[in-house]
Amino acid sequence: MSKVAKKYLATDPWIIEEDGFHPEHAEVSESIFSLGNEFMGVRGYFEEGCTIERFVGSFFNGIFEEEPINHPVNYNGFPRRFHFMLNSLDWLYTRISVGKEALDLGKSRFSGFIRSLDLREGVLKRSFTWHTGKGDIRVEFERMLSMVRPNVGMQRITLSSLGFSGRIEVKLGLDFSNLQHNRGKSFWNTLRKEHCGDESAIMARTLKSGQKVFSAMKTSCSAEADVKKEAGPQIVSRSYRINLKENEKVTLQRIVVNTTDKKAVDDDVFWKRSLETARKLDITGYEKLRAEHVGYWKKIWAAQDIEIDGDPENQQGVRFGIFQLHQTYHGVDPSLNISAKGLTGEEYHGHTWWDTETYCLPFYIFNNPAAARNLLEYRYLTLPQAKQRAIEKGCKGARYPMETIDGTEACSVWQHGDLEIHVPVAISYGIWHYSHLTGDKDFLHGHGIEMLAEISRYYASRGGWSQLTGEYGFWCVMGPDEFHMMVNNNCYTNFMVKKAFEYTIAVLEEMRKKAPAKFDSIVKKLNLGKDEMGNWKKMAEHMRIPQDRKTGIYEQHDGYFDMPHLEVDKIRQEEFPLYHNWAYYKLFRTDMIKQPDAMLIQYFYSKEFSDKVKKANFNFYESRCSHESSLSPGVHSIMAAELGMHDKAYSYWGHAARLDLDNYNNNTNQGLHTTSMAAAWMNVVYGFGGLRTDGEFLSFRPSLPKKWKSFKFSLRYQDRILDVHVDREKVRLSIDGNGAVRVELFGKACTLDEKGLEMKMPAGRIA
Amino acid sequence: MSKVAKKYLATDPWIIEEDGFHPEHAEVSESIFSLGNEFMGVRGYFEEGCTIERFVGSFFNGIFEEEPINHPVNYNGFPRRFHFMLNSLDWLYTRISVGKEALDLGKSRFSGFIRSLDLREGVLKRSFTWHTGKGDIRVEFERMLSMVRPNVGMQRITLSSLGFSGRIEVKLGLDFSNLQHNRGKSFWNTLRKEHCGDESAIMARTLKSGQKVFSAMKTSCSAEADVKKEAGPQIVSRSYRINLKENEKVTLQRIVVNTTDKKAVDDDVFWKRSLETARKLDITGYEKLRAEHVGYWKKIWAAQDIEIDGDPENQQGVRFGIFQLHQTYHGVDPSLNISAKGLTGEEYHGHTWWDTETYCLPFYIFNNPAAARNLLEYRYLTLPQAKQRAIEKGCKGARYPMETIDGTEACSVWQHGDLEIHVPVAISYGIWHYSHLTGDKDFLHGHGIEMLAEISRYYASRGGWSQLTGEYGFWCVMGPDEFHMMVNNNCYTNFMVKKAFEYTIAVLEEMRKKAPAKFDSIVKKLNLGKDEMGNWKKMAEHMRIPQDRKTGIYEQHDGYFDMPHLEVDKIRQEEFPLYHNWAYYKLFRTDMIKQPDAMLIQYFYSKEFSDKVKKANFNFYESRCSHESSLSPGVHSIMAAELGMHDKAYSYWGHAARLDLDNYNNNTNQGLHTTSMAAAWMNVVYGFGGLRTDGEFLSFRPSLPKKWKSFKFSLRYQDRILDVHVDREKVRLSIDGNGAVRVELFGKACTLDEKGLEMKMPAGRIA
Incomplete structure (x- = not known):
């Protein structure tokens, strides 16, 4: 998987410029110079x-x-x-x-x-x-x-x-x-x-x-x-x-x-209605329309920039990503969503995947919370299709599709569309993540809880009870690591569903106490059975999470540790991509993984895992990972940054920010890697910024790559703008408007008010 | 799965007769009155x-x-x-x-x-x-x-x-x-x-x-x-x-x-060649042609009849089956084989399956050994296709297809065609079974060993070594029990491959000693590597055969005992057939089986398992079996007969002999269940006749169903005709020509010569 930059565009902090026509990159340029505004591209x-x-x-x-x-x-x-x-x-x-x-x-x-x-x-x-x-x-x-x-x-x-x-x-x-x-x-x-x-x-x-x-x-x-x-x-x-x-x-x-x-x-x-819409715009208004458009972007950059000092190429790449994400989606219409290539190409068919909730949503939560909510409202609008799909699969509740535009399943490959049951739980995760960070109870106690409950119902009907241990779990699934098809008790899936059950119950309990009218109405609307919550609780409590207690390493699925070993490093370069060059069935029968499911839960729910466990899992799975998923290096980078493996963190982040500008994968001609841009943003904010969002407060544990003098990013957080500035001496947090918040910095709980907060960078956090 | 007889044909020991036209059964009759001669039907x-x-x-x-x-x-x-x-x-x-x-x-x-x-x-x-x-x-x-x-x-x-x-x-x-x-x-x-x-x-x-x-x-x-x-x-x-x-x-x-x-x-x-063939036949020869045809059948029945006294309906059914099997195949042409519906319908596409070696071959071995050899020669003729297929799957050796006419894979459903890796080993089993019973070294040391070695090569390239236990095994397979897709170490597959490795090595060792020229030539032809036999030996020695040592129950595959339990008896009748009425993915995630893999090895290699183990496995798996495979009841019947569960034995044999005559499955209109007829023959000979063929001698342990006064069957065995007659008093074995043979009767080794052999039926063997 050697990746070589095909560089022909000028490096500039703000401008993407092609000086002199490069016909050999004609279609790549067409992708890079794509424009979009969510509605069209x-x-x-x-x-x-x-x-x-x-x-x-x-x-x-x-x-x-x-x-x-x-x-x-x-x-x-x-x-x-x-x-x-x-x-x-x-x-x-x-x-x-x-x-x-x-x-x-x-x-x-x-x-x-x-x-x-x-x-x-x-x-x-x-x-x-x-x-x-x-x-x-x-x-x-x-x-x-x-x-x-x-x-x-x-x-x-x-x-x-x-x-x-x-x-x-x-x-x-x-x-x-x-x-x-x-x-x-x-x-x-x-x-x-x-x-x-x-x-x-x-x-x-x-x-x-x-x-x-x-x-x-x-x-x-x-x-x-x-x-x-x-x-x-x-x-x-x-x-x-x-x-x-x-x-x-x-x-x-x-x-x-x-x-x-x-x-x-x-x-x-x-026709008539559309023509009317068109006629309302005055042709003399070109300059006015242009000005309001440019003004929109001015506001975006004022609040949501990332600055990197010492790495001009990645500076440009990160801004290009932020730009494309806003172009692809900014919450105008809840019936729309984000596809893997945004509105820039036909590859991936314009389909929306679970990437929206797991990789894109954080960007919107911290940049445009209204857009984040609308991404979740899209799932609410397609809840009827998800319920229908659950029935077709002999289950109950809501089974969201692997890939879709209109909410119906459009994954033509049944083994993915049907075995990857972790898609609905990504939506529960998104609802939790959004609600947890924004405190939007209006959404949570309305559409949110309805989805949470229907998703819990799905998992309660899809799982089973182990005859040997009495644990609850999921047999015959495929985890995000798609190199193991039809396995039992994928650790990512089981862990995430456990969390989803618990969260659904917690929200319902909270509503019962604090919003009893809404609670009654949702119980009635969903016809929520007396036993249902109790069952979910039991399932969560007894959920199987396969782990080797001695080493702390999570077993990716039942029997994974027993599988024949493959030396991923020994696969010849010309055999990649394996999907193209290997017999299909050969992909599945060794311990080689495509992306690290165990690391993903340790990133999403960071607080629940010790550094020791994280390190053990990183070391174990890294050597078994082929990174055939473009989402894999990003997770490795984030975990490496957390664990103080600075060179690995920077090396895995590698091409993420310039994947398209330098056409590393030789397929930018087909369109931009839009969801990967969200991952690149996460890599800065969650990776080097060390942000974690699963605790009571935002927590930061930044690190600084060798090459960088400093970097700065901003987050919208509960009606405030929170700036994080990291240089080789110190980390400085500041806040704008609406009063103080509690944060955690390098493990220490602090109050962040308008005076800001400063802490010396620990030696171990600077590469 | 309630099966109701649609009876409209007369019951007669020798004649299938429709008295008065039954237009409502028109297509069923078309199937039943099918004629064939292997070449055409x-x-x-x-x-x-x-x-x-x-x-x-x-x-x-x-x-x-x-x-x-x-x-x-x-x-x-x-x-x-x-x-x-x-x-x-x-x-x-x-x-x-x-x-x-x-x-x-x-x-x-x-x-x-x-x-x-x-x-x-x-x-x-x-x-x-x-x-x-x-x-x-x-x-x-x-x-x-x-x-x-x-x-x-x-x-x-x-x-x-x-x-x-x-x-x-x-x-x-x-x-x-x-x-x-x-x-x-x-x-x-x-x-x-x-x-x-x-x-x-x-x-x-x-x-x-x-x-x-x-x-x-x-x-x-x-x-x-x-x-x-x-x-x-x-x-x-x-x-x-x-x-x-x-x-x-x-x-x-x-x-x-x-x-x-x-x-x-x-x-x-x-055209010219065909016309010449046609012209050689004289039109005046109708009577002559008719007489030689009728003469052929006379000879068949003289030696290969099964007689059942006390069960006229099944008497007719069994003979109908024997008749259809001879019609379907009698060894005229080694490029032909047996399809699931013979030459009587389009269902199953005329494809040949592993049923040929596991269910049909015994009939031919004991009735027409030359035809049995030709069935195996068919596999030799298609060896090049099997070798090509192994390459396509990233393996070595020979990977015989799931279903085929010309030797190429024609299974359109990859999950069956590719995960059911037990097909090649069925051919190894067939080679062993045929050679073991006929002593045909000419075949074994020529085409036989070539196939055995290429099949062993396939399994040596397809398997892997457990990281936990160092055992050899097969990950990501589907056993004959097709209700568990992509499992690890299916007990049937692993056991059979172990046997195949051992037999391949034994044949090569025997050749090295007794036929060194042939041995050298085969080593050269196959380019048999120095380590290959050693590797197969190691793989056989370390083959994982999952079993609960305490109960003796074989675990159908890794983790099977852990799977969620399903009460098969509680599935409503209208949900059958499950393939039609259940969501596909729901079939695979419980302990319900379609047919009993563990019992199958205990039937094929009876000597290797104690009665206690057989009983434990029967009791365990019977209650978990849905019998969605038409081959399932037969195995249950044979094992029940062996274990002295006479009522179960007769009840599972149930409709086998009259499946088509009474159109139990409501699909005889599509064609006859030809391979099931072979199973019905096995049910008499191996089931009630108690024949086992995996020991040094033929062994018999007959039992007599309640309804039967007596029954009799004949076997061709090493140039002799061996008759077995069982009634409520005694079992009598007799032999015709070519000297004495050693047999085992009720566990006792005896010599059977022209005087015959008689033994009192033990009380426990009479229902």
């Missing part, structure tokens, strides 16, 4: 068209197509319907020509190419000088997707004559002919396209799922121009004929309003 | 056509079509090509009409219907009186598939006027328009059809697998007739116009020669 493709290989990607969160899953034999309970995020219309469609000469960076002569994304503003710019047969033109593009108004996208094109004089034709379109990139075909049926007054609009429907996308644009031109309104089978467009005089310039602007329909609203009703 | 359909629902089935052993297997995700090593036995041409195609009145038992008026199969002769007869508008005609059909000449099938139609007078038209055809019944489409492309002299012939090729079937017929008529030669797109036929006078009769005969091509022989060459 566009890759950084050249909107004017280009004959160089490219992946024109334009996505709407939650808009998908469906198809049947064909199993060789369809056993009861197998998922039957697959769905995948659709590549949608190119609403930036632009064609520019001068006479018979069409602008095409694959063919045209040009110079001075620069493409840049200023993370402080969220505006993508690109410019170059086009050497036409009739003289030079400086071409500038600007685009943004409003972070304030989810439906709105904007484009500005400036054409400045550098000696050129003559007629230019610019065509601005809304184009549904764009194909699903990884399938080479379209899943759209264009229903309607019209020029209606100021707007040009188009609407299409997916072939099977019946979802619709509508797009309308207003366009304007700073100079006088002939405007021709046109339409093709899947496109509606306006062509501007402009006479550009020598050394003058012309600016074209377009504001696009996109809407989606997932509920099969009547075509006509949806 | 036809269901008992009405060849004259019928508008009542029917399943016209005509099969050639080993002729299949192929198609890709589509997995939702194609992991490395998954089987990719499926193949299935094709329903082929209707070479009995007949149409009979009188003016505009076509004979059709779905519509025509008729009486006196009788269909009968005399097991002593192997000739299927059917007759009825057809009440035409112009008077009555007695119609008689006779058909047979020569047991002596595999390519030959025969038909005779006799039309006797019972008052009728006028013209009758009879059309005799070879028809390739017959559809694959369970898919409703044809996979045949008719290439050529001709009337060439006396013969009419047709040839077709499958669409994808490229196999060919050729069919030629000679027809004759006892009366003067106009003969018209005809052909349609997929049929070639001859129509006879006959003037039938009052109270006279006419007989039509046809002899068909069918040939197959599996090796893509040039069409023209195959």
